[in-house]
Amino acid sequence: MGMWPFGHHDPSRASMGRVLIVDDEENIRRVARLTLTKAGYEVIEGKDGADAIEALNSGENPLLVDVIICDIRMPKINGVEAISYFRSQYPSVPIIVQTGFPDLNLATSLMKQGVSDYLVKPVENEKLIAAVAKAVEGREMFTT
Amino acid sequence: MGPEQSIHIAILGGGRGGTALIELFTRCHGIAITGIADTNPDAPGLRLARNLNIPATDDPVSLVSDMTVDLIVDVTGNPSMPALIERHKSARAEFLGGTAAKLVWSLIQDERDLYEHLAHAEKLSTLGTFAAGIAHEFNNPLHMMLGFAQLIQDTQDPASVQEYIQEIVKQIKHLSNMSTSVNLYARTSAQGELVPVQIPKLLDEAVRMAKFSTILDEVTVIPHYEPVPDIQAEPGELLQVFMNLIVNAVQAMNARGRLTLRTCMENGSITVSVEDTGPGIAPQDLAKIFAPFFTTKKTGKGTGLGLYIVDTIIRKYGGRIEPRSEVGKGTAFRIHFPVAGLPQQTVPSSHPATPASI
Structure with missing residues (x-):
């Protein structure tokens, strides 16, 4: 287990899991934070790809997260670049794309890269919670 | 070609024919419109002329007898007009009327249709690149x-x-707000009415719209708006002009840098300027940028029609556009529009607008 840079959540953390939301719109992060916190998750935020990567690597040890929710169109490091970085650095952490682009080709190519879900905004809060729960569940099946 | 070599033309008839002639001639280098006459002082051609500071009169005789006129074009359809022109015109002035004038008019209409199609195609091509941005x-x-x-x-x-x-x-x-902007942009220009347009407001609108086709997060937009009078224009057309220049500027800077937007009065004309901190335009390209189908963008990335249409729209409103560029420093596009009701001062330029009439 110690091999995984991102451990799956341990019971002592008393949360359903830790979610990183990456989106350049503050209110979109806020909706996700309020919704997922209410559903029992711990939420950390990144305002673009660069900011998210920094958030993960700022401490002495890489921060442990169970799911990453990532937008596509963002300044600095965009979603596609950020996702390829997450996949290479933290291959066991499921990624959910949440984007305003209803782009079938992009969705297909991202799914091929191992993205677990592709949600097109506007996304209902329930749907986001379900997608996160499914991703965390899949991860637990994978790591145990 | 300098204004001294211009052909001075008098237009008789302020209906559709006269309006089309004004629109065409203001776009052409080397043609100066001495004036337009129609017995109806409210004819659409006369109204357009007043907006462009072209002398408009309800007295054809005074216009026809102007000694500076090289060519009189009669599109009144009035059978008594040729005799009146012959009586009053100067000896050197040539006269185009009857079937010949009709032929010219139909050629102009054809040219105008072609231009409308081009402008529309360019707009559609831009809208295509917008689709993803608009969805976002x-x-x-x-x-x-x-x-x-x-x-x-x-x-x-x-x-x-x-x-x-x-x-x-x-x-x-x-x-x-966004839906208003998109509607304004997507409207075809043919149905447009001239209304007073506040340029600073439209520039802000253009920045909002530019977000559909390019990411502006790392571009610092610096507005320097000094008060300028409204101009009579079709807002959708000017929006197309400003957006085109803004998107070009942002793309030139690779979406990173400073975009300065200015409005001010300069030599009696309304001046709008769009400045970027990009790599600049090579001197050998600078002369060609307004030519149709000229592009330095990769195949499939640009139609090469953007700046051609920008130039055409600006000329339609009696204005002119000047690019200034320094390789390594950036590019500034300065647009000068006449103030309706004020005589235009002649500004020496290699890119002449409708020269002030005498």
């Missing part, structure tokens, strides 16, 4: 509205409810 810009506010609405359903706290409602209202206003 609309779906984000919708996402927030849906999110906050569902949070309201689940919360008991009145303060939170108030706060979420405020966010939703803010997003609705934002969406409504």
Whole structure:
């Protein structure tokens, strides 16, 4: 287990899991934070790809997260670049794309890269919670 | 070609023919319109002429007898007009009327249709690149509205409810502004009416619209708006001009740098300037940028029609555009528009506008 840079959540953390939301719109992060916190998750935020990567690597040890929710169109490091970085650095952490682009080709190519879900905004809060729960569940099946 | 070599033309008839002639001649280098006459002082051609500071009169005789006129074009359709012209015109002035004038008019209409198609094609091609950006810009506010609405359903706290409602209202206003901008842009120019346009407001609108086709997050937009009079124009056309220049500027800077937008009065004309801190335009390209189908963008990335249409629209309003570029420093596009009702001062330029009439 110690091999995984991102451990799956341990019971002592008393949360359903830790979610990183990456989106350049503050209110979109806020909706996700309020919704997922209410559903029992711990939420950390990144305002673009660069900011998210920094958030993960700022401490002495890489921060442990169970799911990453990532937008596509963002300044600095965009979603596609950020996702390829997450996949290479933290291959066991499921990624959910949440984007305003209803782009079938992009969705297909991202799914091929191992993205677990592709949600097109506007996304209902329930749907986001379900997608996160499914991703965390899949991860637990994978790591145990 | 300098103004001294210009052909000076008098137009008789302010109906559709006269209007089309004004629109064409103001776009052409080397043609100066001495004036337009129609016995109806409210004829559309006369109204257009007044907006462009072209002398407009309801007395054909005074115009025809102007000694500086090289060519008189009669599109009145009035059978007694040729005799009147012969009586009053100067000896050197040539006269185009009857079937010949009709032929010219139909050629002009044909040219105008062709231009409308080109302008529309360019607009559609830009709209195509917008599609993804528009989806993004609309779906984000919708996402927030849906999110906050569902949070309201689940919360008991009145303060939170108030706060979420405020966010939703803010997003609705934002969406409504965007939809207005898109409508303004997408309208075809043929149906447009001339209305007073506040240039600074339209520049801000163009920046909002530019977000559909390019990411502006790392571009610092610096507005320097000095008060300028409104200009009589079709807002959609000027929006196309400003957006085109802004998107070009942002693309030239690789979406990183400073975009300065200015309005001011200069030598009696309304001046609008769009400046970037990009790599600049090579001197050998600078002369060609307004030519149709000229592009330095990769195949499939640009139509090469953008700046051609920008130039054409600006000329239609009696204005002119000047690029200034320094390789390594950036590019500035300066547009000069005449102030309606004020005589234009002649500004020496290699890119002459409708020269002031005498």
